[in-house]
Amino acid sequence: MVSLRRSIYKSPAQLRSMVEPGLITAAALEAVRALIAPGVTTEELDAEASRVITARGARSNFQLVRGYRHTICASVNEQVVHGIPSSRALEPGDIVSIDAGAEYRGWNGDSAFTVVVPDASRPDIVAEREELSRVTEGSLWAGIASLASAGHLAEVGVAIQSFIDDAGHGYGILRDYVGHGIGRKMHESPSVFNYRVADPGPEVRPGLAVAIEPMVVIGDQRTRVEDDGWTVSTVDGTAGSHWEHSVAVHDDGIWVLTAPDGGKAGLAPFGVTPVPVV
Structure with missing residues (x-):
């Protein structure tokens, strides 16, 4: 038991050290989101995330993963996670998931969001993909909110799946990729x-720090890894969505490290008020 506690539970001082890398991660993703538009390449999005992270005195923790040289993962349409930035230009109607993380003074943040590129000529496709993203994001917040009262970590998965099932769309939840x-x-x-x-x-008790990241698809949850060895795409070709936040559980409550407001807006519908890590 002592070994387990040392491996997954942080001290109050250690949790405080995770606040800044979380905010740097959030700033990078906010900058990337502002650039997403038709004609913008995923390489350009990667460069913007790199600029923000390095300007804040941090480094991309994605680049610390062996064999990966980019700052973000950019997954488009049937690509659910781990898409590699390239010269691919975004098109109207694309659903795009961006995942990024920053390491600052030896501590890490990790977060992701999904957005649909506007397309007035295909409102049905846009609406379908926006609903997928809405449900996925909602399930993320349901999972985070559960940490405020959960006794054990598996309750997070129950909350996520229940939210998705209650939406009634029959979405698939990736089984081979989970949070950490x-x-x-x-x-x-x-x-x-x-x-x-x-x-x-x-x-679930003070000192726990986790990255919660539901990965949800319109169709079947089965995936394949593309020839690049990284990109995870749906077998049936249906669109996917990925949302993620890093969250700390501390003596006074929970705090979303990768949300500038600590998760206040996202948690409000669930009746949970986040408390800053101090």
Whole structure:
């Protein structure tokens, strides 16, 4: 038990050290989001994220992953996660998921969002994809909100899946890719499932820091890794969405490290008020 506690629970001082990398990650994603438009390449989005992160004295933790040289992952349409930035230009109606993280003074942030590029000529497709993104984001906040009262980490997956199921669209939830602990490394134990599992998982108590990231698709949840060895795409070719935040559980409550307001707006519909890490 002592070993487990040391591996996944942080001290108050360590949680405080995670605030700045979370805010840097949020700033990078905000800058990228402002650039998304038809004709913009995913390489250009990658360059903007790199500019923001380095200007804040941090570095991309994605570039610390062996074999990966980019600052973001940019996944378009049937690509759900781990898409590699390239000269591909965004087109009207594309659904785009951007994932990024920053390391600052040895601590990490990790976050992702999804947006649909406007397309007045295809309102039905845009509406379908915007609903997918809305439900995925909502499930993320449902999972985060559950941390405020959960006894064990598996309750996060119950909350996420329940939100998605209640939407009534029959969306698929990726099973092969899940959330994770975060701290000195971008990816740490424990795993954070986005669906119901039998194992209750570790206790949710002060010191827990996790990245919650539902990955949801319009059709079947089965995926394949493309020839580039990174990009994860749906087998049936249907669109996917990915939302993520890094969250800290502390003595006074929960705080979303990668949201500038700590998660206040996202958590309000669930009756949860985040409390800053101090």
